Amino acid sequence: MRISQLSAASGVPIPTIKYYLREGLLPPGEQTSATRAEYDVGHVRRLRLIRALLEVGRLSIASIRKVIAAVDDEDLGMHKVLGTAHYALAPAVEAHEDDEEWRRARAEADRLIADLGWRIDPGAPTRDELAQAILTLDRLGMPATGEALRPYAAAAIDLVVEHEIGTIPIDGPREAAVEALVVGTVVHGRVLDILRRLAHESVSARFFGVPES
Amino acid sequence: MRISQLSAASGVPIPTIKYYLREGLLPPGEQTSATRAEYDVGHVRRLRLIRALLEVGRLSIASIRKVIAAVDDEDLGMHKVLGTAHYALAPAVEAHEDDEEWRRARAEADRLIADLGWRIDPGAPTRDELAQAILTLDRLGMPATGEALRPYAAAAIDLVVEHEIGTIPIDGPREAAVEALVVGTVVHGRVLDILRRLAHESVSARFFGVPES
DNA sequence: GTCATTGGCTAGCTGTACTATCCAATAATG
DNA sequence: CATTATTGGATAGTACAGCTAGCCAATGAC
Structure with missing residues (x-):
């Protein structure tokens, strides 16, 4: 997979991919020649992770770099990786x-x-x-x-005990578990916040007597 | 109260106060002469609101301006004001x-x-x-x-029904109620998010068997 | 009368997340 | 084999946000 295909597959523009490569968020593709490198599904996955942390989690590029470094560090235990994500948040x-x-x-x-x-x-x-x-x-x-x-x-x-920690695929490969944990933490947080605001709007409509539309 | 006192009372630097005045977040003080204006506790209050929305709620200056315009609009019902805050979030x-x-x-x-x-x-x-x-x-x-x-x-x-809507001072002045509603919405959202992450860390420590320190 | 402060103005700064452009090397295409 | 497109790599530029700094004439306090 070349960079243009990676861009098409992920929806991220080429200059932005290059930027992420420079910033160390995305590992370099496998060099096949001086002007060609090969990317794979791992890169698509990684881009999805980056965009999730960026758009939904609203993490900065610097924070994402730290989280990704922790995810990639095989020697780090789950708790440490999750801690990194927490602290980035x-x-x-x-x-x-x-x-x-x-x-x-x-x-x-x-x-x-x-x-x-x-x-x-x-x-x-x-x-x-x-x-x-x-x-x-x-x-x-x-x-x-x-x-x-x-x-x-x-x-x-x-919510955490019954819903989030319970749905982590502990048995699968470490990478999948870590990603689920990190992204789950970030995205579920936003889901809860969104639902709370929706509940607020709904309750407020009744409470302050806004007529049914 | 002059601008330097307002700055001292609120902890916000003078240039920043001037910036908020320019941006229309803070109403101008009462002009007593060409080079003097008088501020009051309302301005201190308003600065607290701005800083709460900014630092805790992470709203942009533009969003805060909209929220404040809604808060100041006496003709707007509670539900509308709250809606503005929701949409700004x-x-x-x-x-x-x-x-x-x-x-x-x-x-x-x-x-x-x-x-x-x-x-x-x-x-x-x-x-x-x-x-x-x-x-x-x-x-x-x-x-x-x-x-x-x-x-x-x-x-x-x-949470919303039992805790947040219940604690709004409906009987007091409109301004207080509106502010409690808006800030409460924003800050309680963050409190919940923070507590969820803390719960996550705590559960994760047990779950992944990190020894007691 | 002197000196600090004020409001009002314009301009500059810092950081973040990209975009854009250029280049030589190479690959694909006819 | 000649032409055209694409790539990686590098450098520079952009757009926006949220301040921050400097200047000025008018004024107020001592």
Whole structure:
């Protein structure tokens, strides 16, 4: 398969494929001569992964590179790979260590996690993300205690345990499992968010008494 | 309150405040002379709203402008304002009307919404977003039927009905209610996403047998 | 009277995700 | 075998977002 065919098969323009090659998101094709390289279905797959992370997961190219490096590292365990994807999804909230308010929010986040009995790396950036969300809710005068957030945590754990982790093809090849895990994490997150907004619209229509169209 | 005090009170640098004024996100202060304008707590509040939508909600400046215009429009009903926020959160997925695969995914999305009995505007961009997510899952060989997504829908509706819509201060001033609604929608969405990723990490640690640290 | 601050303006900067163009080497085609 | 198209590789340019910086005359505080 040549680059033009790869482009046709994936729907990604040639210059963009070249860009991904340069950026190390896509492994180079097998060189058959100085001006020809051969690509295969693995490259089509990889492009699908990239586009899924990019368009649905809204990851940056830099984050995708990290995720892909983890996926490709055969020595990395599943948990580590998934962790890389999680951390790539956490959008680099810089902690304001010196801020009193911030430290309170961060403590609240840590407490919630501890109360739930969840096993989370103490250095996980997700903790900072949670702290920022709590801080924002606080500042806007909305309830952001562990009590208020518990229903969200319950929903989250149910969905993850019963639905997502359960559908991973553990028996298949490592690559398939890792990809399912990473993409599933990212895409299911968006699905849930979309459905929540749809539910919101629907409930709001009834609640605020918009007439049936 | 002058601009430097507004900056100090909100933590937003003066040049950025000037930028928001230019962009129409922040209403101009009351002119007291050619070189002086007076700002008040409303401006601090507004800056908090902007930063929440920007940093937590990850909305673009253009989207925030639309949301704010809706919030400020006294003639607009709650449902309309909330709709504006929802649509601002839907990240402009352009529909590929001519693509057979796409039309199938969109039909699946519409069917799921109809089956759930949800009242969603037929022109809601959220429908397209859902279609794209379904399409992505499909392409990666993951289940994306109504059946598979039902648990997510159930979780979404429970959270929205029981938790979010319930906590809106309907009795207070319109502005407070609208703001709570809009920000709540945005921030709660992120909270749920964050908690889901945390749950994922925790479950994954157990599932893949990472030793207790 | 001096000096810092303000609003308003225009211009510049940084980062991200591409696009476009050029080139010589090669492959396909008649 | 001659012509035409395509390829990989490289470099440069584009478009947009979200600020950031500098300048200016007017003004206000001390």
